[in-house]
Every structure is written in C-alpha cells, then in structure tokens.
Amino acid sequence: MSFSANNQREAELTYAGGDYHIVRHGDYVVCAVTGEHIPLDDLKYWSVARQEAYASCAISYKRELQCNPAMREALGKAV
Numbered sequence: 001m002s003f004s005a006n007n008q009r010e011a012e013l014t015y016a017g018g019d020y021h022i023v024r025h026g027d028y029v030v031c032a033v034t035g036e037h038i039p040l041d042d043l044k045y046w047s048v049a050r051q052e053a054y055a056s057c058a059i060s061y062k063r064e065l066q067c068n069p070a071m072r073e074a075l076g077k078a079v
Contacts, residue, residue, distance in 0.1 A: 008037070015046040015053070031055040033063055 011026030020043070028037040032052035045060040046053045050067065054060040065072050 010037075011040055013053070015048050015051055017048055020046065029053040031059065033059050 008028055009026040011022060011029055012024035013020040013029060014023055026040075028039050029043060030036070031038055031054055032047075032050070034055055036055045038053055038055050043053060045055070045057055047060070047063070050063075052063070054063060065075070
C-alpha cells in the first residue's frame with residue numbers, strides 16, 4: 001500500500017492484547033522507535049505494556065530487548 005502524508009491525520013489508539021481501540025480516528029500511528037508513519041491497515045505490532053506501535057516485527061523485538069533487561073540476559077545465556 002502506498003502512503004501519502006497529504007491530508008492524513010494521526011490516529012490515537014489504546015493497545016490491547018490482539019487488538020486496539022480507536023480513541024481518535026485517523027489514518028496512521030507513529031512508530032515509537034523510528035517515527036515512521038504506519039497506516040492503520042498495516043499496523044501489526046505494538047506493546048500493550050508501553051502503549052507503543054512499531055513499524056515491523058524486528059523493530060518490536062529490538063525495543064523489547066531494550067526495555068527488558070531480564071529478557072536480554074536470558075537470551076545472552078542461551079546463546
């Protein structure tokens with residue numbers, strides 16, 4: 001899907017497990033890590049705990065490792 005910022009509005013969402021709820025209607029949300037605009041139709045990754053959206057699985061994973069030292073440590077020991 002091509003995405004143009006012209007006449008687009010940022011949505012405000014609350015993130016739940018497996019779904020999100022629209023607080024303010026819009027066309028996109030902003031990735032918490034990259035600042036990239038994510039069209040709502042393409043939104044697949046978010047954190048319920050941090051209420052953040054992510055542009056990709058890799059970005060979501062990287063952010064989780066950044067915010068969760070215990071997970072980083074566990075993965076470090078497993079390698």
